[in-house]
Amino acid sequence: RGSTIEFWMKKNSFVDSNNQREVILDIWNQEVTGSPSYGRIRLELHKDHGSPINITLFSGSTQIKHLDITPASFTSASVIDNQWHHYAVSIESTNSPSNLTTINLYRDGTYLNTTTNANYIGPIKNVEGGVNAFIGALQTSSYGMENNKGWGKLSASLDEFRYWKKKRTTNEIGENWFINMGGGTNKREYNTDLGIYFKFNEGITGDSLIDQNILDYSGRISNGIMVGYVSSARSTESAINSLTNVEEYKDP
Numbered sequence: 001r002g003s004t005i006e007f008w009m010k011k012n013s014f015v016d017s018n019n020q021r022e023v024i025l026d027i028w029n030q031e032v033t034g035s036p037s038y039g040r041i042r043l044e045l046h047k048d049h050g051s052p053i054n055i056t057l058f059s060g061s062t063q064i065k066h067l068d069i070t071p072a073s074f075t076s077a078s079v080i081d082n083q084w085h086h087y088a089v090s091i092e093s094t095n096s097p098s099n100l101t102t103i104n105l106y107r108d109g110t111y112l113n114t115t116t117n118a119n120y121i122g123p124i125k126n127v128e129g130g131v132n133a134f135i136g137a138l139q140t141s142s143y144g145m146e147n148n149k150g151w152g153k154l155s156a157s158l159d160e161f162r163y164w165k166k167k168r169t170t171n172e173i174g175e176n177w178f179i180n181m182g183g184g185t186n187k188r189e190y191n192t193d194l195g196i197y198f199k200f201n202e203g204i205t206g207d208s209l210i211d212q213n214i215l216d217y218s219g220r221i222s223n224g225i226m227v228g229y230v231s232s233a234r235s236t237e238s239a240i241n242s243l244t245n246v247e248e249y250k251d252p
Helices: 170-176
Strands: 003-010 021-028 039-046 053-059 062-068 085-093 101-107 110-116 132-135 157-164 194-198
Touching: 003 021, 053 085, 053 101, 101 170, 132 157
Parallel strands: none
Antiparallel strands: 003 085, 003 157, 021 039, 021 132, 039 053, 053 062, 085 101, 101 110, 157 194
């Protein structure tokens, strides 16, 4: 049924000249590279590549590696404009025709581009078992490279991060990108496929042991921890509130 990655991001530069890639999301099922059950999704920014946003998918030995998903007119300058933008990446693999994998990219609720695995052979199957995820860095070595855990750090602000265990439609993305969602994945049919949801609305207490915790609002209680937390890492700024005449719903 696919996957969808949604998030707000504000980025003003690529700060390290030696860091060509910055990782937005790295999902991995802890299997050994090359094993039949190996599964992984990586969404990354690329500083000097033709496309500033690319995706890598692994299903066993089948791989779609660093696939450009932005249109030709979308450059690195489009990403580093220091403005809040909502991004959505929907992924779907089908057995017909020809094990096609389709990736759609949206920005600020508007469809931008469709990319397929035209140059890759083989299906991207369901990932078996439980998965772990890192936001903002690699969680293990990337395939065929020496990068390791914590490499490829993202230099940007993020808000309203959602991972869906299905392909979201253009209408679903367009109608909900500028509002926050409700939880309760066990009862609400409209978001039973919401796998994780970080609103980053916990506030700032001043106690790093508390403030490093990122609460999951999907209803699954898959809370995260901000590794290397410092007080400047959090902000009470809201990406949704950056839009004219739109205000984020305030949680209790």
